[in-house]
Amino acid sequence: MPRMRSVGLQLEAIAPGGSGMPLYRAVKRALLAALESGRVAPGQALPAEKRLAALLGVSIGTLRHAVDELVAEHLLVRRHGRGTFVATHDSTRFLFQFFHVERRDGRRELPRVELLAFGRELADDETAEALHVAPGSAVYAVENRLSLQGRAVVFDRLWIPCALFRGLSEKRWRERPATIYHFYQAEYGITVVRAHERAQAVAADRPSARVLGLAVGTPVMRVRRTALGFGERPIEYRISTIHTAVHDYVHMLSRPARAG
Amino acid sequence: MPRMRSVGLQLEAIAPGGSGMPLYRAVKRALLAALESGRVAPGQALPAEKRLAALLGVSIGTLRHAVDELVAEHLLVRRHGRGTFVATHDSTRFLFQFFHVERRDGRRELPRVELLAFGRELADDETAEALHVAPGSAVYAVENRLSLQGRAVVFDRLWIPCALFRGLSEKRWRERPATIYHFYQAEYGITVVRAHERAQAVAADRPSARVLGLAVGTPVMRVRRTALGFGERPIEYRISTIHTAVHDYVHMLSRPARAG
DNA sequence: CCCAATTTGTTCGTATGTATA
DNA sequence: TTATACATACGAACAAATTGG
Numbered sequence: 001m002p003r004m005r006s007v008g009l010q011l012e013a014i015a016p017g018g019s020g021m022p023l024y025r026a027v028k029r030a031l032l033a034a035l036e037s038g039r040v041a042p043g044q045a046l047p048a049e050k051r052l053a054a055l056l057g058v059s060i061g062t063l064r065h066a067v068d069e070l071v072a073e074h075l076l077v078r079r080h081g082r083g084t085f086v087a088t089h090d091s092t093r094f095l096f097q098f099f100h101v102e103r104r105d106g107r108r109e110l111p112r113v114e115l116l117a118f119g120r121e122l123a124d125d126e127t128a129e130a131l132h133v134a135p136g137s138a139v140y141a142v143e144n145r146l147s148l149q150g151r152a153v154v155f156d157r158l159w160i161p162c163a164l165f166r167g168l169s170e171k172r173w174r175e176r177p178a179t180i181y182h183f184y185q186a187e188y189g190i191t192v193v194r195a196h197e198r199a200q201a202v203a204a205d206r207p208s209a210r211v212l213g214l215a216v217g218t219p220v221m222r223v224r225r226t227a228l229g230f231g232e233r234p235i236e237y238r239i240s241t242i243h244t245a246v247h248d249y250v251h252m253l254s255r256p257a258r259a260g
Numbered sequence: 261m262p263r264m265r266s267v268g269l270q271l272e273a274i275a276p277g278g279s280g281m282p283l284y285r286a287v288k289r290a291l292l293a294a295l296e297s298g299r300v301a302p303g304q305a306l307p308a309e310k311r312l313a314a315l316l317g318v319s320i321g322t323l324r325h326a327v328d329e330l331v332a333e334h335l336l337v338r339r340h341g342r343g344t345f346v347a348t349h350d351s352t353r354f355l356f357q358f359f360h361v362e363r364r365d366g367r368r369e370l371p372r373v374e375l376l377a378f379g380r381e382l383a384d385d386e387t388a389e390a391l392h393v394a395p396g397s398a399v400y401a402v403e404n405r406l407s408l409q410g411r412a413v414v415f416d417r418l419w420i421p422c423a424l425f426r427g428l429s430e431k432r433w434r435e436r437p438a439t440i441y442h443f444y445q446a447e448y449g450i451t452v453v454r455a456h457e458r459a460q461a462v463a464a465d466r467p468s469a470r471v472l473g474l475a476v477g478t479p480v481m482r483v484r485r486t487a488l489g490f491g492e493r494p495i496e497y498r499i500s501t502i503h504t505a506v507h508d509y510v511h512m513l514s515r516p517a518r519a520g
Numbered sequence: 521c522c523c524a525a526t527t528t529g530t531t532c533g534t535a536t537g538t539a540t541a
Numbered sequence: 542t543t544a545t546a547c548a549t550a551c552g553a554a555c556a557a558a559t560t561g562g
Contacts, residue, residue, distance in 0.1 A: 022530060048546055059532045064547090072332070074514055080547050081539030098513060104458075194514035198364075200504035201461035201479040219461040219479035244460035251511050253358060254334055254454035282549060308527055319551045324528095340528050341558030 009034050009047065013057030027056055027066035035075060035086060036230040038189045045083040046076070075193065089182040089192065098181065098195060098227075100250050101146075101154060101242060111146035111154070116211065118142050118170040120162065127159045130226045130237040138162040142173065145211055153247050155211040158238040164190060181227075184235065192235055195227040199249065208241040221249055269294050269307070273317035287316055287326035295335060295346060296490040298449040305343040306336070335453065349442040349452065358441065358455060358487075361406075361414060361507050371406035371414070376471065378402050378430040380422065387419045390486050390497040398422040402433065405471055413507050415471040418498040424450060441487075444495065452495055455487040459509065468501040481509055 011034065014026045034040050046052060053063040067084060070076040074097065077085045102108045121141045128135040139159045146154035158180075162168075165188055176183040184190040202222045209216045220241050227236040242249060271294060274286045294300050306312060313323040327344060330336040334357070337345050347354065362368045381401045388395040399419045406414035418440075422428075425448055436443040444450040462482045469476045480501050487496040502509060 024530075050546085061533080062531060065530085078547065079540085081541080081545080083540095083546060100511075194512075196513065197511040198508035199459065199481065199511065200508060201481040201502070202504075203479050219463050221459065221461040221481065242461070244462075248458035248460055251360075251457040251459065252454075253456065284549075310527085321552075322550055325549080338528065339559085341526080341560080343527060343559095 009039055009052075009055070011052075011055050013055070023058055024062045024065040027058055027063060028069055030056065031066060031070060032075075032230065035070075035191070040086050041189075042086045042088040042185050042191065045085050048083065073193070075191075089185050090178050098192070101148070101247050102250055103148065103247055109148055111148050114145045114147070115170075115174055116143040116145055118173055121159070123159065123161075127237050130224075131159065131161055131234045133161050133163070140165060140168055143211075148247060151246065152212045153243050155208050155241040156238060157240075158236055160184075160236050164188065164235065190235055191229055192227045193229055195225050197223050197225045199223045204241070204243075212241070212243045214243060218243070220244065223249070269299055269315070271312075271315055273315070283318060284322045284325035287318055287323060288329055290316065291326060291330060292335075292490065295330075295451075300346050301449075302346045302348040302445050302451065305345050308343065333453070335451075349445050350438050354441075358452070360457075360510050361408070361502060362510055363408065363507055369408055371408050374405045374407070375430075375434055376403040376405055378433055381419070383419065383421075387497050390484075391419065391421055391494045393421050393423070400425060400428055403471075408507060411506065412472045413503050415468050415501040416498060417500075418496055420444075420496050424448070424495065450495055451489055452487045453489055455485050457483050457485045459483045464501070464503075472501070472503045474503060478503070480504065483509070 011030055014023060014030060019026070031046075040046060047055065049060055049063055049067070053060045056063065067076060067078070071078055071084075075087055077087050079085065099111070101111075119141050121139055122136045123131065123133055123139045125135050127139060128137060131137075131139070133139070139161055142156075142158050142160075144154075144156040144158075145152055146156065160168075165184075172187070173183075176187070178186075181192045184192065200222050201219055203217045204212065204214050204220045206216055208214070208220060209218065212220070214220070221244055223238075223240040223242065225236075225238040225240065226234055227238070229235045271290055274283060274290060279286070291306075300306060307315065309320055309323055309327070313320040316323065327336060327338070331338055331344075334354070335347055337347050339345065359371070361371075379401050381399055382396045383391065383393055383399045385395050387399060388397060391397075391399070393399070399421055402416075402418050402420075404414075404416040404418075405412055406416065420428075425444075432447070433443075436447070438446075441452045444452065460482050461479055464472065464474050464476055464478045464480045466476055468474070468480060469478065472480070474480070480503055483498075483500040483502065485496075485498040485500065486494055487498070489495045
């Protein structure tokens with residue numbers, strides 16, 4: 001039987017009462033640091049709770065408290081009887097955490113993605129501000145068309161700092177097997193932790209209209225997303241143009257933790 | 261036969277191992293039932309944890325597990341040294357959980373609300389389906405204009421079932437002191453627990469254009485919201501038309517529980 | 521201002537149940 | 542079956558925040 005291999009975390013025992021911070025929060029920070037540094041890779045199992053608690057020199061309850069919060073933030077995933085794993089971006093669960101377009105009738109489906117353009121650019125002011133880089137910094141720029149049910153629905157333009165993605169090429173980008181965020185994570189160890197989006201309604205400009213097969217001036221949604229990694233570090237800036245004739249942009253508020 | 265103790269909240273001791281359900285979940289359901297029935301009113305404090313645990317016949321750890329989940333779902337609020345309270349809709353924290361329009365520069369402000377229309381209608385098919393009532397059922401229909409910085413930004417039309425809001429009148433509605441959801445909660449004991457929204461970009465129709473002071477055909481966002489109470493019961497259906505020239509519709513994904 | 525009572529927050533440890541390999 | 546891992550449940554003790562005297 002293949003054994004799940006847990007990882008040498010290079011964790012040190014937490015100093016109790018060291019900083020006025022609750023112990024479980026210090027534990028959380030230690031785990032967060034291990035995740036951020038990549039000492040535990042996405043998909044890998046953490047040491048068992050009992051062992052991890054011993055390694056850190058805290059009780060199992062304290063460890064669980066810290067892990068609970070990381071699970072709530074989608075950074076770890078617990079599997080009963082198996083272990084606790086570093087969350088990955090490959091599951092559909094995670095995909096749909098960041099993909100908000102669905103059919104009017106509520107059914108979700110995976111979009112077909114076409115790469116329209118890939119290149120290097122110098123960041124304009126808007127992109128630079130979003131990515132917290134200097135204006136004029138080198139960025140990779142990507143354009144995608146997303147189709148649902150054979151219909152072009154989303155025109156994505158996204159920018160990522162070249163400094164974060166050394167050695168990226170169109171070939172590598174094109175040959176990624178799964179989602180973009182999974183690619184960032186698997187190939188560059190860069191995990192998108194959360195994001196914020198700002199949406200407007202605008203008249204389709206000429207490029208968007210062409211890509212989506214619309215008349216110029218058709219109302220479309222324009223969504224500006226900044227994707228953040230650990231420590232609120234900007235990873236990607238994306239402008240999505242969405243044709244909402246047949247599909248909706250959806251937003252859930254206050255989902256219950258589990259069924260009541 | 262489990263011993264049944266009746267108390268202030270009319271909570272009964274939970275039967276251990278009664279239903280294959282974890283004990284903390286049974287506790288959660290008991291608390292949920294107390295909230296839903298209004299036996300504990302919004303803003304009121306629950307009995308202290310120690311006492312509540314004793315009342316329910318469970319350990320304090322088990323009680324806290326249940327309360328933790330209700331806090332995560334924004335139904336309860338803990339205050340260190342003071343108690344655990346039934347969440348209300350009057351704090352700005354809760355207001356902004358359901359109000360997603362803000363200035364381009366990210367600053368939030370409270371909207372000025374003007375009541376444009378109030379009346380009784382028969383639910384059309386769309387409203388009826390959203391509210392889970394029969395088409396043609398009696399509903400109250402309300403129209404509001406929301407302004408930010410003196411600018412008309414949102415045109416809200418909302419429908420609520422007459423059956424849920426007995427004795428509602430334009431006078432009562434107009435004289436409510438605070439937010440709409442606070443009004444539902446304080447006056448009718450109806451708590452909005454969560455909501456989902458579906459957004460599109462459309463050309464402003466004549467009524468929206470008039471209310472928002474726009475040219476007909478200007479691209480605007482149209483957001484359809486269904487607000488749900490306990491047990492997923494629909495409470496309100498709302499169609500918001502938003503002018504996004506100066507303001508954005510914002511959407512946060514995966515906010516961290518607290519500062520890491 | 522300090523003290524005492526009350527209440528939630530944190531930490532510990534143990535035992536047992538349940539899912540997985 | 543057996544071993545491992547997470548899930549649930551218990552309860553004790555002390556810390557920290559709040560309130561009122």
